Amino acid sequence: MKIYLAGPDVFLPDAVETGRRKQEICARHRLIGLYPLDNAVDLSAGDASLRIFRGNEAMMNGADAIIANLTPFRGASADAGTVYELGYMAGRGKLCLGYCNDPMLYADRVRKFTEVTSRGSRLVDTDGLTVEDFGLPDNLMMIHALELRGYPLVTPRQAPADLWHDLTAFEVCVRKAAERLPPPPASS
Amino acid sequence: MKIYLAGPDVFLPDAVETGRRKQEICARHRLIGLYPLDNAVDLSAGDASLRIFRGNEAMMNGADAIIANLTPFRGASADAGTVYELGYMAGRGKLCLGYCNDPMLYADRVRKFTEVTSRGSRLVDTDGLTVEDFGLPDNLMMIHALELRGYPLVTPRQAPADLWHDLTAFEVCVRKAAERLPPPPASS
Numbered sequence: 001m002k003i004y005l006a007g008p009d010v011f012l013p014d015a016v017e018t019g020r021r022k023q024e025i026c027a028r029h030r031l032i033g034l035y036p037l038d039n040a041v042d043l044s045a046g047d048a049s050l051r052i053f054r055g056n057e058a059m060m061n062g063a064d065a066i067i068a069n070l071t072p073f074r075g076a077s078a079d080a081g082t083v084y085e086l087g088y089m090a091g092r093g094k095l096c097l098g099y100c101n102d103p104m105l106y107a108d109r110v111r112k113f114t115e116v117t118s119r120g121s122r123l124v125d126t127d128g129l130t131v132e133d134f135g136l137p138d139n140l141m142m143i144h145a146l147e148l149r150g151y152p153l154v155t156p157r158q159a160p161a162d163l164w165h166d167l168t169a170f171e172v173c174v175r176k177a178a179e180r181l182p183p184p185p186a187s188s
Numbered sequence: 189m190k191i192y193l194a195g196p197d198v199f200l201p202d203a204v205e206t207g208r209r210k211q212e213i214c215a216r217h218r219l220i221g222l223y224p225l226d227n228a229v230d231l232s233a234g235d236a237s238l239r240i241f242r243g244n245e246a247m248m249n250g251a252d253a254i255i256a257n258l259t260p261f262r263g264a265s266a267d268a269g270t271v272y273e274l275g276y277m278a279g280r281g282k283l284c285l286g287y288c289n290d291p292m293l294y295a296d297r298v299r300k301f302t303e304v305t306s307r308g309s310r311l312v313d314t315d316g317l318t319v320e321d322f323g324l325p326d327n328l329m330m331i332h333a334l335e336l337r338g339y340p341l342v343t344p345r346q347a348p349a350d351l352w353h354d355l356t357a358f359e360v361c362v363r364k365a366a367e368r369l370p371p372p373p374a375s376s
Contacts, residue, residue, distance in 0.1 A: 011318040043309070049322035053332035074298065074313065075263030081327040083268045084275040088333075091279020110262065121231070125262065129352075130199040134237035139269040144241035145276075164317075 002032045004060050007069025008079040010036050025171050029178040034059045065095035067173045072102050076109035096150035099169035103155040107133045151176045190220045192248050195257025196267040198224050213359050217366040222247045253283035255361045260290050264297035284338035287357035291343040295321045339364045
C-alpha cells in the first residue's frame with residue numbers, strides 16, 4: 001500500500017530528514033511512504049511551483065491512501081496545502097487518515113489569536129465571524145472526512161514537547177492503515 | 189450548470205443574505221448556485237456537524253463546478269473548510285474556480301502576523317518554518333489547481349473596502365463559468 005505523506009513537514013528546516021523518518025516508520029509496517037520532497041524539482045526554475053504541483057498530484061494519483069499532518073500551521077487551522085490534498089484524496093475515493101499533534105478544540109485554538117465572544121447562540125471573533133463550536137479540533141469538513149473515509153483524526157492526549165517532530169500520532173495512523181493490508185505470507 | 193458556492197461566507201453575520209446575493213448573480217448568468225446553508229440542519233442536534241458535512245458533500249456531488257471564496261480567513265491562508273472542498277471537487281474532476289478579495293502575495297500576508305527573515309535561499313517565519321515565496325497569493329496547491337482545472341484565481345487589483353461583501357471578483361468567476369454553457373436558445 002502506497003501512502004502519500006502530506007503535511008507542512010516539507011517546510012521544516014530538516015524537511016528531508018523528517019520525510020525519511022516517516023518513510024522508515026511506513027516501511028516497518030510494510031507500507032510505502034511517498035513524500036513530496038522525493039520529487040526532485042529545480043527551485044530556481046521559473047515554473048518551480050507548477051512543477052511541485054504536478055509532482056505532488058502525480059504522487060497522490062499513484063497512492064492508495066493519505067496520512068495528513070493536520071497540526072495547526074500559522075493559525076488555528078491546518079496547513080492549506082495539506083487540507084487541499086486531503087480533500088483531493090477524499091474526492092478520488094482514497095483511504096484518508098490524519099493526525100494533529102495539538103489536541104486543543106478549534107474554538108480554544110482561535111482564542112489564542114483573537115477574542116472570542118458569545119452572540120446569541122453563536123461564538124464570534126472580533127470581526128463578527130462565527131467560530132465553529134462543535135467540540136471538534138478543526139473545521140468539520142476535514143474531521144468528518146477522516147471519520148467516514150478512513151480513520152478518525154488521531155490526536156495525543158497532551159501536545160508533545162516537539163510539535164513538529166514527534167511522530168507518535170503519525171505512527172498510530174500508519175498502524176491503522178497497515179491493518180487494511182492482507183496478512184504477510186507465512187515465513188516458513 | 190450547478191455551482192457549489194464554497195466559502196467562509198457561511199460564517200458571516202448575514203450569511204443567509206450573502207448566499208442569496210450570490211445565487212442571484214448566478215441566476216443572472218443562467219447558472220444555479222448551491223449554497224451550503226440551503227441544507228436545513230438542526231444545529232441543536234448532537235450530530236449537527238456530521239449532518240452539515242453530509243449535506244455539503246451531497247451538494248458538491250450534485251454540482252458541476254465550485255466557486256471557492258479563498259479570501260484569507262483568520263490568518264494568511266484561505267478558510268480550511270473551503271480549501272478542503274476545493275480539493276474534493278478537483279479530485280472529483282469538477283470545474284474549479286475561485287477568487288480572493290485580498291490581492292496580497294502569500295509571503296507579504298504572513299508578514300502581517302509574524303516576522304519573516306531570509307535564511308540562505310529560504311524565507312522563514314519565527315519558528316524556522318519555510319514561508320512559500322513563489323509570488324503566489326496562497327499555497328501553490330490551490331493556485332495551480334484552479335489554473336489547471338478551471339480558471340486562474342481571480343483577485344482585484346486593490347482589496348475592496350468590504351472584503352467580505354464585495355462580490356465583484358465572485359461575479360468574474362460566475363461569468364467565466366457561464367462561458368462554458370451552450371449558447372441560449374434563440375428568443376425568436
